[in-house]
Structure formats: structure tokens, C-alpha cells
Amino acid sequence: MKPIVDILEERVVSVIAEVTGEVAPGVVKPTQDAKFGDYQANGIMGLAKKLKQNSRQLAQQIVDKLDVSDMCAEPEIAGPGFINFRLKPEWLGFRLTEAIKDKERLGIDPLDNPPTTVIDFSGPNIAKQMHVGHLRSTVIGDVIARILEFWYGDAKKIIRQNHIGDWGLQMGMVIFSMHTKKWREENNITLDNLEHVYRHANELAKNNPGIAENFKQSTVNLQSGDEKETGYWKKACEVSLNACMEIYQQLGVKLTLEDVRGESFYADKLPSVISDLSVAKMLSESDGAQCVFMDGFKTKDGEPLPLIVQKSDGAYLYATTDLAAIRFRVNELRADRIIYVTDARQKLHFEMVFSCVRKAGWAGENVTLEHVPFGSVLGNDGRPFKTRSGENIKLRDLLDEAHQRARKIVEEKNPDLPADQKESIAQAVGIGAVKYADLSNNLVSDYIFDWDRMLAFDGNTAPYVQYSYARVDGIFKKGNIDLDNLIQGDFHIELNDPKELSLAKLLLRYGEVVETVARDLRPHLLTNYLFDLAQAYSGFFETCPVLKSPEPVKTYRLLLCYQTARVVEHGLGLLGIQAIEQM
RNA sequence: GCGCUCGUAGCUCAGUGGAUAGAGCAACGGAUUUCUAAUCCGUAGGUCGCAGGUCCGAAUCCUGCCGGGCGCGCCA
Numbered sequence: 001m002k003p004i005v006d007i008l009e010e011r012v013v014s015v016i017a018e019v020t021g022e023v024a025p026g027v028v029k030p031t032q033d034a035k036f037g038d039y040q041a042n043g044i045m046g047l048a049k050k051l052k053q054n055s056r057q058l059a060q061q062i063v064d065k066l067d068v069s070d071m072c073a074e075p076e077i078a079g080p081g082f083i084n085f086r087l088k089p090e091w092l093g094f095r096l097t098e099a100i101k102d103k104e105r106l107g108i109d110p111l112d113n114p115p116t117t118v119i120d121f122s123g124p125n126i127a128k129q130m131h132v133g134h135l136r137s138t139v140i141g142d143v144i145a146r147i148l149e150f151w152y153g154d155a156k157k158i159i160r161q162n163h164i165g166d167w168g169l170q171m172g173m174v175i176f177s178m179h180t181k182k183w184r185e186e187n188n189i190t191l192d193n194l195e196h197v198y199r200h201a202n203e204l205a206k207n208n209p210g211i212a213e214n215f216k217q218s219t220v221n222l223q224s225g226d227e228k229e230t231g232y233w234k235k236a237c238e239v240s241l242n243a244c245m246e247i248y249q250q251l252g253v254k255l256t257l258e259d260v261r262g263e264s265f266y267a268d269k270l271p272s273v274i275s276d277l278s279v280a281k282m283l284s285e286s287d288g289a290q291c292v293f294m295d296g297f298k299t300k301d302g303e304p305l306p307l308i309v310q311k312s313d314g315a316y317l318y319a320t321t322d323l324a325a326i327r328f329r330v331n332e333l334r335a336d337r338i339i340y341v342t343d344a345r346q347k348l349h350f351e352m353v354f355s356c357v358r359k360a361g362w363a364g365e366n367v368t369l370e371h372v373p374f375g376s377v378l379g380n381d382g383r384p385f386k387t388r389s390g391e392n393i394k395l396r397d398l399l400d401e402a403h404q405r406a407r408k409i410v411e412e413k414n415p416d417l418p419a420d421q422k423e424s425i426a427q428a429v430g431i432g433a434v435k436y437a438d439l440s441n442n443l444v445s446d447y448i449f450d451w452d453r454m455l456a457f458d459g460n461t462a463p464y465v466q467y468s469y470a471r472v473d474g475i476f477k478k479g480n481i482d483l484d485n486l487i488q489g490d491f492h493i494e495l496n497d498p499k500e501l502s503l504a505k506l507l508l509r510y511g512e513v514v515e516t517v518a519r520d521l522r523p524h525l526l527t528n529y530l531f532d533l534a535q536a537y538s539g540f541f542e543t544c545p546v547l548k549s550p551e552p553v554k555t556y557r558l559l560l561c562y563q564t565a566r567v568v569e570h571g572l573g574l575l576g577i578q579a580i581e582q583m
Numbered sequence: 584g585c586g587c588u589c590g591u592a593g594c595u596c597a598g599u600g601g602a603u604a605g606a607g608c609a610a611c612g613g614a615u616u617u618c619u620a621a622u623c624c625g626u627a628g629g630u631c632g633c634a635g636g637u638c639c640g641a642a643u644c645c646u647g648c649c650g651g652g653c654g655c656g657c658c659a
Contacts, residue, residue: 033602042601049639079602080639125659165659263659289657300585300655311657318659345653347587375588376652413621441596445589446652453595457621459607460596467621475618520599528597531606542614542623561618583621 001098001107003512005029005039008068008085012041015066020051020058028085030509037076037084038505044081055081092504093493093556099508100487100563106570108511110153111518115336115368117152118159118329119145122248122255123342125165126240126262127174127194130247131392132385132449133343136374139435139576140443141341142253143523144372146574151518159333162255163325164244164262166237168315172219173201178232179218189235191243223267243396250399252431252576266324270316273323274309280360288312294355297348307352322353326369327362337368339521344373344444372521375446377438385449399431405455406430414583421582428578429455429463435577436462440527460531462577465568468534469579471541472565477581479547479558486558493556499540503560506536510567514574523575530571537564 005028012026027043044062048055059081066075066083071091076084099107121141124130130138141160149158177183177197187193205212222229241257248255274290277283282292284306291306299305309320329335340350350371357363379385387393407426410417417425437454440461441447457463476483495501506529513529516522546557569579 027601029601031602032598032605036602040601045601045639055639082602123659168659170659287656291656298585298655302585303656306656308657313657315657317657321659343653344588346659348654349659351587373588382651409621414619445596448595450595453608456608461607463621464607467619471619471622478618524597528606535606538622539624541618545618547618583619 001095001102001109001511003515004071004087004095004508005512007071008039008041011066011068012043012062012083015062016043016047019061019065020047022047022051024050030512031084034502036078036082037086039085039087041083041085044083048081059083087505089495089501092501092508093495095508096493096504096559096563097491100559100566105153106510106566108150108514111151114148114152114154114157116157116159116334117148117337117339118161118333118335119148119339119341120161120163120325121145121341122244122253123163123165124240124244126171126237127191127198128240129191129195130244130395132377132395132398133392135377135395135398135434136438137341137343138248138251138253138255139438140372140374140523142251142255142576143439143574144339144341144521145254146576147514147518147523147526150574151514159329159335160255160259161325161329162260162262164241164260166233167223167263167267167321169215169219170198171222171233171236172215172217173205174198174236175222175229175232176215176218177201178236179228189239191239194236194239247395247399250431251395251435252578254576261325263318263321266321266328269324269328270320273320273327274316277309277360282356282360283309292356292359294352294359296355297352305352307356319349319353319356322349323357323362326353326357330363330367336366337370338363339370339372341372341374344375347371347373370521372443374443375441378446378448380448380450382448399434401451402430402434402455403427404430405451406433409455410583417582425580425583428580429466429583432462432466432572432577435575436465436527439523439575440531442524443522460527462572463583465527465530465534465572466577466580467583468537469565469568469572470581470583472537472561472568473581475546475558475561476565481558483562486555486562491555491559493559494552495556497540497544499536499543500557500560503533503536503540503564506533507560507563507567510571526571526575530568530575533564533567533571537568 009026009028012028016022016024016026024047025043026041028039028041031037031040044059045055048058056077059077063075063077063083068075068085071087073086073088078084119141122134122138124134145158145160149155174194174197201215205215218229222233241260277292284291284293286306289308289312290310291308293304293306297305307319308317310316326338329338354369363369377385385393403426406429407422410422410425433454454461455463457467495504513526517526544557546554546561549557572579
């Protein structure tokens, strides 16, 4: 089914062409205020200006030729030349029926010829616990992957890439310590212990050049394939990645070991990055380092800013790895589109890397390169979110706390539920709250992490949206409703009550929203929509009895409930948040 | 210094050229023998940081300024 805005837009555009001979957009949008109807076309004013015509008169000519009588009441001309559309209740009922019958896609068409898309997100480091700094990339990247998967209608077109930090000096530090027999005897190889040696090594290296030399040697040994070093390295990776997978599972993030392709994977592809840049005559030496200079990048002194691809000591940098990764993704993974979900602070870095691969011709015009930057997570004081002692907050602890806080609330609200159900509710609500809070903000802005607000049951929160689903389900349970039977065969829906109408209109906008979110990669539009929908449902729930209503109203309302539940469940699903039947 | 980014109600935020700028929280006032009140309805609350400009129309685009955050050669 084509979204309603698109249908109206097309018709307006075609009448504009018929009346004026111009190809001009209708600029059809949902109205901001119900008194202007449901949708409005704003394009006439601009066009009238361009044609030096009176905009109201032009609007009148358009309306005279415009046939939308199947879906709308007679369009109205308002103000300087707005055209307002009011959808007919019968047509809404018809559309809703269509959407209900489409069990897989809820009446939303998949994109034609979707591009093969690589999404690079999460990117934790080996030998370090995942902490709050990884939260947003992981959560947002997962949501983008889920949304594009649905929009594309073809999961094979989405390639998740977890570009983990598993190479370089940091690894040498850890491995060197593992190398000593003493350490192995005294420590199990756990992530906690790995992290401990990593930190310890970092401190040692700072004021002990001898030790630092050992770390470097360990790194060199690893990179040249030394068997023993490689064995320790593999062990460290295994332990770390298992811990990551636990976090992903707890978070409900669809990342697996198969999505991991870390820095080490590109290690043997780095020399050719340098040599190919050299052949392309893009390489220059500056202070002993191999650099690429591109137009438009300047240092603080106004000098050209280099993209350094090889340090003066011969070592490669993350820019080199990113360049190699793009080549691999374009050539081997056959990516048409590559999306990076990282901190906004890396914006300049990606601009330079993208500019470099364009210049080198490694990614042609048919490949889209996108950086989706996001802001930081702040504490209540507006400073970066840390523990009291200034440490990064471990994701494991954060998620446990979410679970515990939610558990406590469930205990208060619904003490009679069985313990295991309380647990699963606490899990869904706690994790959902954390993710929803993250996603409901505009990506680029920093956001304040506030337990009480995200776990509140009123306001734009996961629990509020989840509750609307639980309420629908309560009706089905109470009424012993057989849903398969309800939506079987031919049925139609009549809408009369204003609350039914506003709920139905919102339900039918789901496709528009999904498309916008997928196109612009802005998840908060989806949370806003789900909140609006949950509110509309609450309003309906208060004033429109379902089970107590006589037929056929009862069936119409049950169908509205059914579709509400589906859209909420589906929408939350795109956000990686669980809908729950009871709270 | 240059660049990026943000500045909207007391607080947290929507609103990426359209009509009288919207929610939620907090505040105040109402609704409950319920289909889950984990809710709903109402009231109040604004020089959209400031000043110019473009436009039929600007919170939105442009310029300048003020304020916050971030970035700016061998970390990632």
C-alpha cells in the first residue's frame, strides 16, 4: 500500500502539471492541527509566486480538477492557498482493513532495488569491558540495521560489521603480561583480569621505557604470526567477545560472532593501501609520516591538515584500517552503501577518510558513504556520565541496574505475579527503558541519563508504550478473543467515534513514519510516533468500551485494538524493544 | 584562532520553509464499584540566545554577534 501522503502528493502533482504545465511538488504533509483536516498541500503558494498568479485562484483551479473523492471529503482552500484534505471515515476503514490483512508487512511496501548496505557499529575493544561509551553506537546501529532490514524487505542486503579493536599495541600490552608464567598461574583468563593487566600495563608503560619496549616487541611478535603470542591473543579475543555477546544478548541487539570483523582482519591489507595511494600519487611525506593531503582540511594554524596513514616509525593508524575496510566492503562485500554509527567527535575523521577514498577512486559515485554521528551520554550534572569515582560505567552494571530498578517497580505495582514473570517483565521494561531513552532523543544532541525519567510510566518512555500493548492484550484475554478468527475472511470496519477516528488515522501513518525514519536514519521519529499512538490508544481506551459494546461496534473496536497491538509490537521491534503482554 | 554542533515553557525535549510554536515532567484542578488508574480530562506556563537579511511566509535558510559542548599530525 502506498502511504497516504504519497497518494495525495502524486495526485496534486499530476493536476498541477495538467493545469499549469509545470512540474512542481505539491508539498503534501500531515496537518499540525486537526482543524485544518488531516493532510495539507503547501506547494501552491510557491508555485503561484513563480507563475506570478494569485495563489488562492491557482489553488481553486487545482482543486477543481483534483479528484480525491474516493478518499477525502471535498478539499478546502484556506489561508493564502493551502489545500486541506479530510479523510473519509469509510475510506479509513477500508485502508485499515487492507493493512490488517497484510500479515507480514502491515501494508508497508518494501523499497525497490535496495542497496547492499554495510552498517558499522558497536566496535568494542578486546581486553576491555564494554562501557557506557559503547551504548549508543550499539543501540542505534542495531536499530538502523533492523529498520533498513524491514524497509528493504530483504535481510540479505544488510551486512552488520562489528569493527572491534583487536590489534595493535594495546594487544601487545595484554599479551606480554599473559606471557609471564606467573600471571597465568595466578590468574584465570577472565575479562576482568585482562582488563586489569591492560590498565596496569598502560600505567607501567608511561614511566618505564624498558617495559614499553617489551610491549612493542610482543606486538611485533603477534603481528608476525608468532605461535605463542597468537595463542594468547586468540584466547583474549575469545574471552572478550564472549562477554560482548552476553551484553548483546541482554541488550537484545542482533550482533553475533559472525558479524565480527575487527582491525586484525585488515592487518595484511594495510601495506597495499599505502602502496596504492603511492601509485595514485596521493601520498606525501611530512615529518617522516606518510600523509594524504586533500582540499578543504586545515589545521588550527591554517596549514593543510593531513590524513596520516603511516606513522614515522612505520606503524599504521586507524585511518589506514578504515581505508582498507572501505575497500574490502566495496570490493568483497559488494556494498552500495556504508553506514558508520559513531560518536560525533569522529566526524572530521570520517570526512577525511571518505574524501580520501573518493579521490583514490576506491568508492565510486554509486557507493554512498554515511556517517551517523551521535552525541554523548551525560549524567544528571550535565557532565559525561561516569561513576562517582570518575570511572566509565560498565554496560554490564548499567544493564543490571536497569533490571533491578524495573524489578522493584514491578514488585510494587504487581506483587502477585509469579516470580519468573516478574523477572521477564523487569528485563523487558528495564532494558527497553534504557534503549528507548537513548533513541527518543535527536541523535546529534547529547542526552542526560536519568533513571527515574526513563522508567516513568507516564511521558515519552518505553514503559508507557509497552503498557498500551499490555492493555490491548488484557482486553483480548478478558474477552477470550480468538484473533485468527477475528481477522479471518471478509470484514470491514466502520469508524464513528472521534477517538476511533484519530486512532485509525495514526495507525495508518505508520508506513509514512517507517519510511521517513529509514530514509533519514532518525529513530526518534519512531519513538515519537509510538508515543503518540500509545496516547491515542489510551484516549480510545478511556472513552470507547470494547467488550461491553454491542455488535458490530465491538468487532470494529476489536479490530482497532488488534492493529494497535500489531503496530506497537512491530514498532518496538524495530527499536529492539520487547512488547509484553502483562505488566 | 579555525571548523563542527547545540541554544525553543521552571525541567527534559519535539518541531530540518507553512497557518495562533507543541508534548511530557514538575505545579494546580478534576475523573476510579475499570476492558490493567502503570491511566485519562482540564488549567496555567514562551522576547524560539541576540541583531540583521532572504522570502508571499522563518524556530527552521543566509550573515554577524553572545553562550555551552566537541574537534583540529603521527591514540582510536
